[in-house]
Structures are given as structure tokens and as C-alpha cells.
Amino acid sequence: MASEDAVTVVQTGPSTWRVVTPAGTVHQVSVPLDLAEALGSGVDEARLVRESFGFLLEREPASAILADFSLDMIGRYFPEYMEEMRSRL
Numbered sequence: 001m002a003s004e005d006a007v008t009v010v011q012t013g014p015s016t017w018r019v020v021t022p023a024g025t026v027h028q029v030s031v032p033l034d035l036a037e038a039l040g041s042g043v044d045e046a047r048l049v050r051e052s053f054g055f056l057l058e059r060e061p062a063s064a065i066l067a068d069f070s071l072d073m074i075g076r077y078f079p080e081y082m083e084e085m086r087s088r089l
Contacts, residue, residue: 007053009046017049023062027053030070039085051088055081 008020012028015036019027029049036043052074056065059078066073075081 007050007057009049009053011046015045017045019049019053021053021057021062021065025062025065026067027065028068032070032072035072038082039089043089048085048089051085052081055084055088 006022010018012018015031015033017029017031019029021027029052031045031048036045036048039048048071052071053065055078056074
């Protein structure tokens with residue numbers, strides 16, 4: 001499995017990120033304010049995006065990850081997402 005360290009994360013706008021996985025897939029991701037707040041004050045968005053992709057890549061191939069989505073959607077598919085992010089961050 002790919003590690004989150006191998007994921008490239010570049011901010012493209014306010015709370016919007018471009019992510020390139022080691023497999024070469026490209027994703028546009030947004031970070032809702034309420035999600036970052038739920039994880040605690042001072043959460044670094046770049047780290048949250050990188051850790052979120054690490055989480056996803058541990059569970060599915062990069063080609064199965066949506067090309068454009070909001071991080072709060074992950075919990076709909078993987079109920080353990082928020083708890084896992086709290087432990088990673």
C-alpha cells in the first residue's frame with residue numbers, strides 16, 4: 001500500500017487542495033470548516049488531506065477514489081474515518 005508521505009498535496013484555493021497519488025491519479029478535494037473544527041482547533045489542513053488519502057489508499061486503489069469530493073464524504077463510505085483521523089492527527 002502507498003503511504004500518505006508519497007501523496008502530493010498542493011493548495012489551490014481556500015480549503016481546496018489538489019492531490020496526486022503515487023499511482024498518478026489526480027483529485028480535487030475540499031475541506032469543510034466544520035470537519036476541521038470537529039477534529040480539533042489548529043488542525044493543519046494539508047496534513048488532514050494527506051492523512052485522509054493515506055487512510056483511503058489503505059482501503060482502496062487510487063483509481064477507486066473520486067476525482068472531486070469533499071473530505072466529509074469519506075465517513076459515508078468508511079464510518080471509522082473520523083475516529084481514525086483523530087488518532088492520526
